[in-house]
Amino acid sequence: MKLFIDKLIKKVDDKNSHICVGLDPHLDLLPSFLINEVTEDTENIDAEVISKVIFKFNKIIIDRISDIAVAVKPQIAFYELHGKWGIDVLFKTIKYAQQKDLLVILDAKRNDIGSTAQAYAESYFGFANEKKDQSLYESSLTKSITADAITINPYLGSDGIRPFLKKKSKGAFALVRTSNKSAREFQDVKLENGKTIYQKMGALVTDWGQEVIGENGYSNLGAVIGATYPEELKLLRKEMPSSYFLLPGYGFQGGGAADIIAGFKEDNKGALINSSRGIIFAYCKGEGSGQFNEKEFGSAARKAALQMKNEINEVLRNR
């Protein structure tokens, strides 16, 4: 069976693309006309109706970017917000994206220990086939829809990580250096060896990932590194040679093509660049937004995704 990371690299090659599209359905940015397409009773909008809107929105986005992007990254917080209806639509979205030739990286930043970390892994990757002595309950459960990879928070150490590395077909991206301003408060603190906390985390993630290295030399355990900190990115690229990086923060949060180039290795691999609002809400956000009305959100997203793909490929060609 192919490792997750090798499936990812194959898609990068096949599509000649390094982009990932974040499916973060912000309530205040969803096109309002979609309500009329899912219900006639527009006076009573509840979590069920909103979740239907989100699925309709996601499907159109996926249809329009599936040949441009390598993966989609649903941010689970925006689905949890709608309780059981939101979770239902999250799984439907995962399935739909996979049918359209996209990998799905679930942005969940899960973290816990032992049997609880295992329960999270089973929630999104399915039950381990090799499990023996299944209880009556366990043996009855099947997971027909699973994500391809998940983001995790590694603060708790290796026994919180290992459950996510058990299935070779699945991958994980561990937070190392996040894209937000206040990341500095903790992650940049200096250790007694002169390095920073995030460098220590990078070293641990590299180390833990050695168990699951694929045919391209990269590990199933990747790292999340904010696209908004080019200097830190450069440093970590050197220190984490076998880690594929997932770089959020492109576009809306301020990272540009020149900023993220340091995330790539000499093989022009090693970095998957994510944009969320800058693509899915291009109809109302960002530079070209004036050209589109809300009914054209799919076309706006396609244009923004193409532009992002081309910008990155051009910087890579000219490096």
Next chain:
Amino acid sequence: MKLFIDKLIKKVDDKNSHICVGLDPHLDLLPSFLINEVTEDTENIDAEVISKVIFKFNKIIIDRISDIAVAVKPQIAFYELHGKWGIDVLFKTIKYAQQKDLLVILDAKRNDIGSTAQAYAESYFGFANEKKDQSLYESSLTKSITADAITINPYLGSDGIRPFLKKKSKGAFALVRTSNKSAREFQDVKLENGKTIYQKMGALVTDWGQEVIGENGYSNLGAVIGATYPEELKLLRKEMPSSYFLLPGYGFQGGGAADIIAGFKEDNKGALINSSRGIIFAYCKGEGSGQFNEKEFGSAARKAALQMKNEINEVLRNR
């Protein structure tokens, strides 16, 4: 409006108890007779049936420990495992526990930045009432069931924490020193000032919590400190005077009453001690398990909870 932390302390006083019961419905430990009580078709057990079993199980546990414990702590991973059905039962459990005079601390260890952290906070604490300019979607959402507090992972810094502190009636417990063995790999690394990473995190959490100090001198932002590391606990108790501690790891993970005493301040407050499997699965786990059959799981849980409450109170009396 009373702060979360003051509501917690009032319950500690009223019930003369410092215990929290973890509602972690491990599939391999749930009593099998419950299946027959929720379905006649025992050949086809799916996530919906299992979720019904979990709710039935939780209600009996809650009924039997509601006068002994201050709070329950559902571990959300064991509900996410069952998709939309699990999430539905999680919210039903929260509501049921609150009706039975228990506070609910959702063990979710959520973490993200900016608008995503806000979405998590809204998922479990409800929408902020003061929100202006609500979009059509937002104005239609109400949350009738919300938790009283949540656990969070503070790796991303303050802008990942603040959304959880906006509502004075809600609290958060940030991971500082976790109870697992591999916690040492990262959390114990020394900084250039000679302190450890977890001490730095403790200092940040104390600092962030100053915005929301209640009438008893404790903050709405508490800390998770593993009960399995008494030395670290003693140190952090000194360095985090305004933080209420949530101590997991009692019982099953090895922490005992003598180990956790260092978590209390001189006012005999400041520590809420959690046990999960040691109580809810006392019928088949731990010392007294031989006395009970699976149909008596509620009585076994009550006995274990009473014993834990009394052990802790006795150590506090004799300190």
